[in-house]
Amino acid sequence: MVTENFKFIEFIKPLIKISHVNYSTNGVTILEDINFEVSKGCYLGIIGPNGAGKTTLLRLILGIIKPSKGEIFIEGLKPEEYLKREPIGYLPQRISQTIYEVPINVEELVRSGLEKVKKECIDWAIDLFKISHIRKKSLRELSGGERQKAFLARAIVSKPSILLLDEPTTGIDPNARDDLLAILETLNRDFGISILVVTHDIATFAHESKCILCLNKRMVCLGEPQRILKDEYMKMLYPEHTVFHHKL
């Protein structure tokens, strides 16, 4: 178990600072002593087994839930204060099924991600995910992968500084996954959007992300993929697993 304070320095100013955060609910500890910083322009992959607290970490960063102990700052502000200033692009793991029972089309969904409607932003987000051909289609008519792209387009339409994605490759085919990875790279490199991705798709994101955080209720390790994705760390995360296929 790695115990030193983690500090991933890419630029100078920390974008997100997570300071000795614990989170418990109903007497069960979900996260314990999470302590790290990420900087502007980061591309962080968060990996770990089921129940490791990955989604909880994203929800803490968003301020949806509050830490039991410790503090979280985004650009020096508490999450709720930061959200008053700027939205955070977010793709949750699951979307309520109700939305697929009513006629909302792709363009309306993407538009809902903007406070003030700017047609050029909507067109940009829709074109980026190559979903122009379905922009007038109702969500209930779409496949799982198309819905995922529509929600991703919604997440980035306001060109947020921070993008949090929870299992973004779920339900999309390998071609669409490659497209998604290329788009995320563009958003990170060309638009300077900081990206935090929760994923089980270690092999894919090992190539894409600049940094990997291994989580299993506590922080197991944090660093560049080349350093982190070694069998010794992977065995800590997935002790039942013996063969790892994430060669860099």
Place this chain on the structure above:
Amino acid sequence: MIEIFDLNLIKRAFIVVSLIAPLAPLFGVFLILRRYAFFADTLAHVGFLALAISLFLDINSLLVLILLSMAVSVSAEHLRSKGKLPAEGSLSFFLYAGVALSVLFITFAGKTGSVMSILFGSLSTVTREDVYLILVGSLICMAFLLKYHKQMLNLCIDEELAHAGGVRLPILKLTFAVTVALCISISMKTMGALLIGALMIIPPLSAMQLTKSLRSTVVLSIVYSVCSSYMGIFLSYYSGIPLGASISLILIGIFILSFLVKLFR
């Protein structure tokens, strides 16, 4: 045909439905999106209690209606948000409590004859003062929808997405609960306690059978609601069927037609 428009009660009925008919389905769309259609029914039954209390105490019923509906609406939303009671469970509790207490007050008021107009609406129960209150209430509801419709849509799509977008959920949910209660209260005398939910829910439900976008759903449900309300006034006047029931029957006809069109196109 001309003499019907000379009657003050018909004029008032037209003014009132012109105010509430476009408004009710707009709230209905959000209630359906939030899987909260039952909310309208609960508030309507609480409205039944408010009208029964007004009969018992012989005071302005619309004011009691607005205050009681808002109190229950806020309480139900609070219980739902805090997870203290299952959403459906808390709504059922208020619904049955509303009905049981209503019967109690009506029995003691000794005015059981008024029950029909409370339950099913009436052309004649809306007073001149009520029209002014309904006008103010509908303006407040419209202002809420104009200001918060986008935030409401985000709330309906997914609460966590709305939160990430900077929507202040507790305030929005509370304001929505209050304005839904207001909308139901101002519509209650016309539509009746048992049928106000029909004006809120059936128009969007019918529109959804035929549309592929939220915008067209909203527009079509307002058209359905306004048309059936105007036709309902004529049906009620000439047939003697209570106004709420007349409007609801036309709405049900529209739903069946929309459903069949969807089935066979």
